[in-house]
Amino acid sequence: MKTKLLSILFLTSLTQINAQKTYPQDFSTPLKIPMILSGTFAELRTNHFHAGLDIKTQGREGINVYAIGDGYISRIKVSPRGYGKAIYITHPNGYTSVYAHLKEFKGEIADYVRRQQYSRQSFAVDLYPKKGTLKVTRDEVIALSGNSGGSGGPHLHFEIRETASEKPVNPMEFGYEFADTKKPLINGVYVYPIDGMAGGNKKNVYKVGFSKGTLTRNTPIPASGKVGVGVKTYDQLNGASNMNGVYSIDLYVNNEHTYNFTAEKVSFSQTRYINSHTDYHHKKTSKGWINKCFLDPGNKLAMYKTKVNRGIIDVESGKSYNIRLVVKDFKGNQKTSTFTLIGRENTPEIEVQNGSSKRFKWNIAHNYENEGIKLHFPANSFYEDIDFTYSKVGTSHKVGNTTIPVHKLFTISIKPEGIPAQDLNKTVLTRNGKSIGGEYKNGWITDKSKEFGTFALKVDRTPPKIVSVNLSNGSTFTSNSKIKLKISDNLAGIAKYVGKIDGKWVLMDYDKKYRLLTFAFKNEDISVGNHIFELTVTDKKGNQTRFERTFIKK
Ligand SMILES: [Zn+2]
Structure with missing residues (x-):
């Protein structure tokens, strides 16, 4: 016993030394x-x-952004959505820093991007400059902070x-100074009857603390079979009211450490496992995020340092289980929650399968066909076995239950019944009323989705809308002013926009969230006098709108 304790102590101290020395x-x-x-880092967000x-910038844009170390600019991405304007710097120590939602690039970087945008005639660019092209030094100003994308x-x-791996690491691991003296919050603790019973219930999650309005936390909770624990938890830092993510979650069952989640690293290829890490049904029904302290069979997320029996507790009749949940922030402030489970006899449930549902095993591929619809789910589309449901309502197809997560893209094909032949190339496939694309081929309209929902076909013959904000015939502009227009599309979505002055392509900044197109005279060579501005916007089904006005440059 003594040697065991000593070796545990030894291992613990080794781990700590290791953790402190890992990152520059x-x-x-x-x-x-x-x-x-x-x-x-690793805060819970939709699908990732x-x-x-996210560093606050005093509520404004235009604050200097500095390179955190020597290196070279290895990628610059400009997009109307996502990261907006973003810079990637590769450093010689094996790490790459990324700065996103920028307002504008500075110096040589700005000139480089502009040249590329003009030569490609595109605002959106994804550039990978070669190693020697754009060198930066530590604390050099590279951009101004913003709100783009x-x-x-x-x-x-x-x-x-x-x-090398492009895996994001928690920047806090690199020794940044920030104030956090507040403990994380635990807003709810739950027991899941995975294959058994929790709090007298075999189907639904049991909320610890309250049952029909009565506090039960100090009374043992009856349980049987296989159960799991879930926790709703947030961290708060000094100086901001935001509900942030915690650094670690640990579960102890009768003092045995059975589960650990740590926000140290997460790869983009695994980030969607958040839909398995959290209670998807709970989130989808607008009740917030619960971290599950047990793993579904299909959960491959590598953020768990301990997962004894996948965090699942095998409850034996007559035994009691002291459950201790510990959540910590990066600074080590911690909050603990404890309760007791008392084992009851497990009476196995007789599986009653709903007549309209089909059992889908999580790890094998599935094909499904019904009148006017074909579906293909690749293997490992789900985190656990699911009951797949389907129904046709009018011309819409209700595919699956939207509170069940899907991990991979599945293929959906719908037969275009009643759509005239000349409209087939204008037909979009919609999910819950919004276009997900849709291509006509061999009598079917096909595309892919990562979410269940109600799918239907709609014909899009409506061209995009262009609304001028400050340009009408004869408007005057100075070198410091901007032409602004709003563009939108009803269904298929905007595929392309082209702005021209006197027939020559000009760079227009596009901000998707504001639907705003902007042309700034500042860096442009537009002579004093009369000019023609022209804009064409095309949607993804080829419908096009053209806009033309004359203006005067002063
Ligand atoms: Zn962010």
């Missing part, structure tokens, strides 16, 4: 203002774990990735 501690900060975070830190307010999204 000499990177500089990307902003030279106090680091106040509105988002932490947050890949970096899919950002919900001015901030810097900052990541550090392992260069």
Whole structure:
């Protein structure tokens, strides 16, 4: 016993030394203002774990962004959505830093991007400059912070990735200073009857603490068979009211450490497993995020350092189980929740299969056909076996239950009944009313989806809309002003836009969330006098709108 304890102590100290020495501690900060975070690494987000830190920029755009170390710019991406304007710097120590939602690039970088945008005649670019092209030094200003792409307010999204694997690592591991003296919060603890009973219930998740309004936390909770634990938890940092993610979650059953989740690293190829890590049904029914402290059979996420029996507790009749949940933030502030399970006899459930549903095994491929519809699910599309349901309502196809997660793209083909032949190439496949694409081939309209829902076909013959914000015939502009227009499409979505002045392509900044197209005179060579501005916008089904106005440059 004594040797065992000693070796545990020895191993623990080894792990700690290891954890402290793993990551370089000499990177500089990307902003030279106090680091106040509105988002932490691996925070729970729709279909992904947050890949970096969201650093507050005092509620405004235009704050200097600095290279955190020497290196070279290995990628620059400009997109109307997602990361917006983003810079990637590869450093000689094996890590790449990423700066996103930028307002604008600075110096040589700005000139380089502009040249590429003009030569490709595209605002959206994804550039991979060669190693010697754009060198940067530590603390050099590379950009101004902004709100570009899919950002919900001015901030810097900052990541550090392992260069070789492109895996994002928690930037906090690199020794950044930030204030966090607040403990994480535990807002709910749950027991799941995986194959058994929890709190008298065999079907639904049991919320610890309350049952029909009565506090039961200090009374043992009856359980049987296989059960799992879930926790709703958040962390708060100093200086911001945001509900951030915690750093680690640990589960102890009768003092045995059975489960650990740590927000240290997450790969983009695994990030969608968040839909298995969390209670998808709970989230989809608008009740918030529950971290499951047990793993579904199909959960391959590599963020668990301990997963004894996949975190599942085998409850034996007559035995009691002391459950201790410990959540910590990166600074080590912790919150603990304890309760007791008392084992009852497990009475196996007789499986009653609903007549309209089909059992789909999680790890094998499935094909499904019904009147006017064909579906193909590749192997490992689900995290556990599911009951697949299908029904036809009018011309719509209700495919699966939207509170069940799907991990991989499945193929869906719908027969275009009642759609005239000349409209087939204008037909889109919709999920819950929104287009997911759709290609006509061999009598079917086909595309892919990663989510269950109600699928239907719709014909799109409506061209996009162009609404001028500040341009009418004869409008005047100065070198500091901008032409602004709003563009939108009703169904298929915008595929392309082309802005021209006097017949020559011009660079227009597109911000998808505001549907806003902007032309800035600042960097352009437009002579004083009369000019013609022209814009064509095309949707994904080839419907096109053209807009033309004359203006005067002063
Ligand atoms: Zn972010």
